[in-house]
Amino acid sequence: MPQFIGRRLLLLLPVLLGVVLVTFVIVRLIPGDPCVTMLGERATPAKCEAFLDRYGLNDNIFVQFARYLVNMTKGDFGESIRFSRPVSDLIAERLPLTMELTILAMLFSTTVGVLLGVISALKRNTFIDTITMVIANIGVSMPVFWLGLLLAYLFALVLKNTVFVLPPSGRFDAGMALQDLSVYWGMTNLTGFKKFAVEFMSNTVLINCIITGDWKMFWDSLRHLILPAVAVGTIPMSIIARMTRSSLLEVLGLDYIRTARAKGLIERKVIGKHAFRNALIPIVTIIGIETGSLLSGAVLTETVFALPGLGTAMVGAILARDYPVIQGFTLIIALIFVLVNLLVDLSYAYLDPRIRLE
Amino acid sequence: MEDLIETPKANTDQRRSPTREVIKHLLRHQSGRAGLIILTLLVLIAIFAPLIAPYDPTQLLKNEIRRSPPCIHLLGCPKDKAEHLFGIDGNSRDLFSRVIFGSRLSLQVGLVTMSFAILVGTIIGAFAAYAGGAVDNTLMRIMDVVMAFPSLLLAITIVSVLGTGLINALLAIGIVSIPRFARLVRSTVLSVKELEYVQASKALGGSSMHILFKRILPNAITPLIVQGTLGIATAILDAAALSFLGLGAEPPRPEWGLMLGEEKNSIFSAPHLVIFPGIAIMLTVLAFNLLGDGLRDALDPRLTRSRSA
Numbered sequence: 001m002p003q004f005i006g007r008r009l010l011l012l013l014p015v016l017l018g019v020v021l022v023t024f025v026i027v028r029l030i031p032g033d034p035c036v037t038m039l040g041e042r043a044t045p046a047k048c049e050a051f052l053d054r055y056g057l058n059d060n061i062f063v064q065f066a067r068y069l070v071n072m073t074k075g076d077f078g079e080s081i082r083f084s085r086p087v088s089d090l091i092a093e094r095l096p097l098t099m100e101l102t103i104l105a106m107l108f109s110t111t112v113g114v115l116l117g118v119i120s121a122l123k124r125n126t127f128i129d130t131i132t133m134v135i136a137n138i139g140v141s142m143p144v145f146w147l148g149l150l151l152a153y154l155f156a157l158v159l160k161n162t163v164f165v166l167p168p169s170g171r172f173d174a175g176m177a178l179q180d181l182s183v184y185w186g187m188t189n190l191t192g193f194k195k196f197a198v199e200f201m202s203n204t205v206l207i208n209c210i211i212t213g214d215w216k217m218f219w220d221s222l223r224h225l226i227l228p229a230v231a232v233g234t235i236p237m238s239i240i241a242r243m244t245r246s247s248l249l250e251v252l253g254l255d256y257i258r259t260a261r262a263k264g265l266i267e268r269k270v271i272g273k274h275a276f277r278n279a280l281i282p283i284v285t286i287i288g289i290e291t292g293s294l295l296s297g298a299v300l301t302e303t304v305f306a307l308p309g310l311g312t313a314m315v316g317a318i319l320a321r322d323y324p325v326i327q328g329f330t331l332i333i334a335l336i337f338v339l340v341n342l343l344v345d346l347s348y349a350y351l352d353p354r355i356r357l358e
Numbered sequence: 359m360e361d362l363i364e365t366p367k368a369n370t371d372q373r374r375s376p377t378r379e380v381i382k383h384l385l386r387h388q389s390g391r392a393g394l395i396i397l398t399l400l401v402l403i404a405i406f407a408p409l410i411a412p413y414d415p416t417q418l419l420k421n422e423i424r425r426s427p428p429c430i431h432l433l434g435c436p437k438d439k440a441e442h443l444f445g446i447d448g449n450s451r452d453l454f455s456r457v458i459f460g461s462r463l464s465l466q467v468g469l470v471t472m473s474f475a476i477l478v479g480t481i482i483g484a485f486a487a488y489a490g491g492a493v494d495n496t497l498m499r500i501m502d503v504v505m506a507f508p509s510l511l512l513a514i515t516i517v518s519v520l521g522t523g524l525i526n527a528l529l530a531i532g533i534v535s536i537p538r539f540a541r542l543v544r545s546t547v548l549s550v551k552e553l554e555y556v557q558a559s560k561a562l563g564g565s566s567m568h569i570l571f572k573r574i575l576p577n578a579i580t581p582l583i584v585q586g587t588l589g590i591a592t593a594i595l596d597a598a599a600l601s602f603l604g605l606g607a608e609p610p611r612p613e614w615g616l617m618l619g620e621e622k623n624s625i626f627s628a629p630h631l632v633i634f635p636g637i638a639i640m641l642t643v644l645a646f647n648l649l650g651d652g653l654r655d656a657l658d659p660r661l662t663r664s665r666s667a
């Protein structure tokens with residue numbers, strides 16, 4: 001197993017390097033004078049010179065790339081032009097929300113998707129199966145942002161006076177805000193990674209609430225994330241449901257399942273222990289692939305629900321041509337995606353011993 | 359020499375029957391049939407849009423109140439008011455006409471991006487598989503890197519570089535879809551490259567181009583059609599998403615995603631402005647998804663068998 005993990009990590013290196021190279025190159029492909037494009041109307045020759053110097057754009061391209069790599073290992077993603085703040089600060093501030101949303105959506109899509117798929121497979125060719133598959137087909141065809149808007153309309157307006165009412169926008173109710181943990185712990189003059197970590201934890205609701213013990217805040221935030229998470233999770237949920245159904249059906253037709261039944265095993269054990277575990281491999285693959293759609297979906301849905309995550313910041317950065325932010329955010333999301341897929345690959349080895357030995 | 363083996367008559371006979379077979383399968387396949395019907399309707403709507411739509415999609419109706427709800431005479435809307443099936447949008451335009459004309463744009467978006475991705479993907483995949491070695495390795499690692507990004511996100515980043523606008527959005531979506539097709543074509547070419555009939559064609563003196571296009575690539579057509587149909591669905595969704603964020607189509611173009619983006623804040627006051635364009639996107643995407651599923655089952659008999667097992 002350690003060997004397998006090691007080899008898998010080694011294979012990751014060229015992809016990671018490629019991802020970094022793409023984000024590096026992309027910003028250099030912008031047509032026109034980088035100074036004029038990035039500074040806009042504020043560009044004067046003197047300011048341009050200072051700008052190019054500060055961002056090291058006067059150097060040889062290889063020197064620039066080397067510096068970009070070195071800085072990145074130190075957690076330095078450059079500085080936002082619009083906010084004059086380090087991009088890493090913005091990541092610490094914005095990423096937690098996007099991750100919370102993605103994780104919640106993933107929980108929703110996996111549990112509901114697998115459940116629907118299993119039911120559908122076990123009740124094959126019945127009315128329940130048809131209904132489930134119709135839902136899955138429609139679910140996979142819905143624009144994330146549209147579903148978000150419809151859910152907001154339904155739960156915030158139509159169900160306004162019922163117990164089901166849910167907030168249509170924002171991360172917390174008005175007047176609520178997360179405590180800054182550096183203040184809570186009385187830490188001052190934080191720098192480098194420590195600063196990033198404390199800020200990141202301050203902005204992660206679950207961690208923050210565990211530390212400060214403010215559970216009211218946690219519930220409030222969870223309530224605000226339910227609708228966006230359902231919106232983001234619906235497409236992956238439908239895909240997972242379909243995959244679970246076909247994967248389970250395929251396994252159920254195999255000889256060893258007949259053997260298991262023939263030896264008198266109760267049906268629950270046949271399905272739960274024998275069939276499901278083998279049906280899981282394609283399902284896990286799909287979950288890994290769908291993380292990409294979850295992350296993209298989160299970016300879109302944040303705009304609909306006015307959530308201050310990476311997505312809203314990214315759209316703002318694009319419209320303002322704030323390239324260091326675009327670069328840093330794209331990179332961080334790609335890294336998360338790559339890492340999730342690494343985890344998926346590792347879980348294969350756990351699920352299927354044959355892969356370990358390969 | 360080749361002509362002796364491949365007489366034109368045998369050729370047409372061989373080609374026609376599988377197509378008919380596929381259509382027959384497709385019509386028998388439940389979701390394939392549903393997809394085909396919806397898509398046919400959409401294509402008809404797109405072609406006859408000027409006849410169906412009562413107004414020009416960009417025409418401002420000065421006498422109408424902005425964002426007023428649908429007025430349908432059959433459902434009891436007073437006859438003295440002008441009929442607007444889907445209501446009036448935020449710029450006092452007839453939403454029904456805009457949604458109808460939007461079908462043209464969405465179908466074009468899907469076809470154009472996928473044609474681009476399939477063309478480029480096929481060239482890259484075939485070249486990689488044919489050349490092998492370092493070329494193959496380099497090209498496929500590049501494809502790996504593109505696939506390491508969530509596709510919509512990479513499209514957003516590419517748009518940020520190219521600049522916003524519909525054409526750039528299409529280009530971005532096309533680029534991020536290339537790896538899928540490149541991999542598919544590469545694996546097909548690799549799997550048939552060494553087969554006897556290809557070797558035979560080589561022995562008969564067929565040029566590499568001839569072998570590649572006439573002998574090898576036809577094997578990739580089936581999976582390409584299936585993947586391409588499903589890809590159109592994703593492309594339409596992604597294009598709508600980019601327009602929704604304000605990075606794709608520009609006003610006053612009747613693009614469904616853009617319509618949603620423009621009116622997303624009126625969801626509570628004028629929900630019809632959000633509901634109708636969204637249904638349009640959903641139906642179009644659904645049609646391509648169903649058709650893709652149907653085609654997969656119709657074109658690949660092995661899959662059908664294992665599915666019903």
